Amino acid sequence: MSLRNGMWVCVLLLLQVAASAAAKVRHYKWEVEYMYASPDCIENVVMGINGQFPGPTIRAQVGDTVVVALTNKLSTEGVVIHWHGIRQKGTPWADGTASISQCAINPGETFNYSFQVDKAGTYFYHGHYGMQRSAGLYGSLIVELEDGKRERFHYDGEINLVLSDWWHQSSHHQELALSSKPFRWIGEPQSLLINGRGQFNCSMAGGMINSTLPKCRFRGNEQCAPQIQHVLPNKTYRLRIASSTALASLNLAIQNHKMVVVEADGNYVTPFTVEDIDIYSGESYSVLLTTDQDPSKNYWIAIGVRGRKPFTPQALTILNYHPTSASRLPSSPPPVSPLWNDYQRSQSFAQQLYALMGSPSPPATFHRRLVLLNTQNLINGFTKWAINNVSLTLPTTPYLGSIKYKLQNAFDTRSPPDNFPAEYDVMKPPANPTSVTGSGVYMFEMNQVVDVILQNANVLNASSSEIHPWHLHGHDFWVLGYGQGKFDPKRDEEKLNLKNPPMKNTAVIFPYGWTALRFVADNPGVWAFHCHIEPHLHMGMGVIFAEGVDQVGHIPPEAITCGLTGKMLVTTNTTVH
């Protein structure tokens, strides 16, 4: 070996060492527990982590392994946490979905979530058992680029916002209401929250001036006072925004400032400038904000409800320009949210999203297409949501184990239908609102290219159709297009964007509309695909996808020691009797 060659080997070795040194294992010890909090100035009980609400922020770098030792300190309830947007390649048991990827963690027990974060972006985490997300179990998960790698856009600082909605009724009572006959709707949220802070029904909350209401509390040490976002003039900030709402579709605007959208659901998009952004439950965005306004003032950042008739005041946070005092309130009222039912506007926002050049393109054709009709139904007098006439009821035994070990009777072995009857009129209430409950699975062959056409329809009441943001676990999908009415392959196929569609993990269907998605079933595991509105999922609005489960590695026994997999693991034991 010449000296010169030897040096090259050396350099390569050093590079490898540097790379492996950079990828860290980040350990977290979390305890989930109920705690008192006043998210909207009204004292209530939230599900917190290590005494914090929202939970602690995770920050990691691409290639890192995140290890969360999650201890359940609740008294009688199980718990899991889903890492929303993380694909869990090779670790499908860490997806944190009760009944799907794992058994709920029992009180007193600790489960180790260990997974690699392989893509930079803005993510979040939340409970995925019953309606524990509504109870307050959520927080931020941010994946930065590796050391030395530069982002595709410049920014000087970050502001991190987790958006949510809040009810005064406990999530247990909400679950009961939604499962009752007759059905009791939980109503619109009492408050919206930004980083866990909002204000219930006060005067001067979002310009809703009403002198009979108590005054909003904008100063002082109240838990519910708007957070102050400190900025320097003439800099660029990256706002990371994730929506963990249970129900509300939101619009976010910053007084006097435009925003440049650069990332959606952990994927780069072609930058575009907007006055405000729509954000649906399950979505995340990064937007760039330039602090080019009068630095002697402060400015509202406001979120308001879209897509449902709003009965909830805006939530606020304050953009505080240095050296202006943080306690100085903005001089004019917060930006007014766009009309809740201006769906045209919502669609045009959604249609501005394109993948950044160089992003992966979708395969040109699909192997299998599911057309999933979203309907509201009645089953034995219970109000449910159904997909192709099947309302999802989760089994007791997590699918991941029961499919891998080919257990009998763990779930409905018949797959739900790939399509719905051609004569179904999506513009009218269901002619026959009866549907069935089921726990069947859509099974894909490994690396199949799957198209999903999400087809919206009229609900039980005439002249009404609702927004549903659908979230896919374990994958990103390409959003090929949106349309109105019933999807018609002959007419609509050619309009699909196969060139530069954005990749996302959550996409909305608009009232009476359809949304076309494509993804590659390349991640061995069992994955939920569901409406991210938590009450809707509770009412059955989801389906289960599975692929390559035979290729899934050794599932940690603690993930499946319940139900029939628990029995299986125990009865094969012969030494202790």
Next chain:
Amino acid sequence: MSLRNGMWVCVLLLLQVAASAAAKVRHYKWEVEYMYASPDCIENVVMGINGQFPGPTIRAQVGDTVVVALTNKLSTEGVVIHWHGIRQKGTPWADGTASISQCAINPGETFNYSFQVDKAGTYFYHGHYGMQRSAGLYGSLIVELEDGKRERFHYDGEINLVLSDWWHQSSHHQELALSSKPFRWIGEPQSLLINGRGQFNCSMAGGMINSTLPKCRFRGNEQCAPQIQHVLPNKTYRLRIASSTALASLNLAIQNHKMVVVEADGNYVTPFTVEDIDIYSGESYSVLLTTDQDPSKNYWIAIGVRGRKPFTPQALTILNYHPTSASRLPSSPPPVSPLWNDYQRSQSFAQQLYALMGSPSPPATFHRRLVLLNTQNLINGFTKWAINNVSLTLPTTPYLGSIKYKLQNAFDTRSPPDNFPAEYDVMKPPANPTSVTGSGVYMFEMNQVVDVILQNANVLNASSSEIHPWHLHGHDFWVLGYGQGKFDPKRDEEKLNLKNPPMKNTAVIFPYGWTALRFVADNPGVWAFHCHIEPHLHMGMGVIFAEGVDQVGHIPPEAITCGLTGKMLVTTNTTVH
């Protein structure tokens, strides 16, 4: 064999056949679920069974096997049911105590409770996980004599009353309040309930006339209207009364009627006549009532609070004499409960209990004596109850499995102390209120005769000591005596009643007093012994007894597939990986 002998054999065989035919297996299929109910005319959420609150009544006969297939239909919570007063001989895994005799039953799963009822009497059942009893999980369990056997007293009919107390705050919120720093006391119950019915704060509830309150609802179909107990004149009725209260000590009286006490906690007592009875949480009584009053009237049966300053109105039920209309209200107000703090009266009631002649006598001497000091303490700023300075925290792994399989690290292996320092002044607040939490076990040798002196003391605040009804699982004990101040063997030993002490499973300690119990550790298993006030148990007021666990038969794996026993059962499995 002569004809005569042959006939005798025949008769004996027939008798055996008759006996075995008489002992039945009684199957129940129960589903535990939250439901809406208005126990005190205020709509709220209760934990019901098969859509009923209180749960269905179990009626069985001595020798029967009761099998309850209990399915957990809750969304995210585990559940267990304890069969209060049933000794579970040979079936310690069916005692229904989470963390002690079994793992909580997970949502969606079914656990089969199967146990023999071997002693006639008035019992009840209730949740024994977190504070699910407070949530409404309870009902009646009645064991009758075998066919053809006659009771030791005559009666013509039965009236069955389950007593409870009710808070408007959910049991989850109560748990959080009690576990918080600073401590938040849950306060007195909003209502008392008889068979699940009471009335919140209304006028003419127990003579508490207050014109600003809404009128009580005594008629109509309200869920909360007092139950009507239909009786015929000049008959004798057996009132079976069980108290499942979370907190309240009660006094029950029947207008114009005396009662003859004949049974306490499933054991016969020497009959004695009273105007009213005291009944503490965890106790049950049978009293005989003779309908010898004016049959043209109806009469109140009333319960009121004793032992704590009452802020809760009485609960009522109506004794309706045939042929008087059931809707006719009694002509005078309900009986007034005795003064809450007339402890002299309470003690004299307790001291009237003697075993019926022919009942088993206690062994003359004991092998081991525990003197258990009951104190209120502060641990790191948390308010707790402690026994000999140890506040009970239940482990994640049920003791029954971890002791049987000799697992390491499942609980504190050091036993808690048998006594407390001689200098402790029970009349004053603890000089040093610090104590420790622990999960240690008092281990007894099989058939040891154990004495327990329950020693009450002053709480954290000066000049205050509270009533605690202590309940023992798996055994009855003899109540040898009560006394005031600190138990002094030299002085008090000779006053103990070893001749005809009543057998019970629950006995009270009076403020600043002591209570002496004796039992034989003859039931292989692990058994809770604790204050039956649910908030007090939640705050650590209990101890764990164990005996003969090596003699316990095959524990059904589903009872212990959690925690370390779950791990053990799974890791000894080698076939599935």
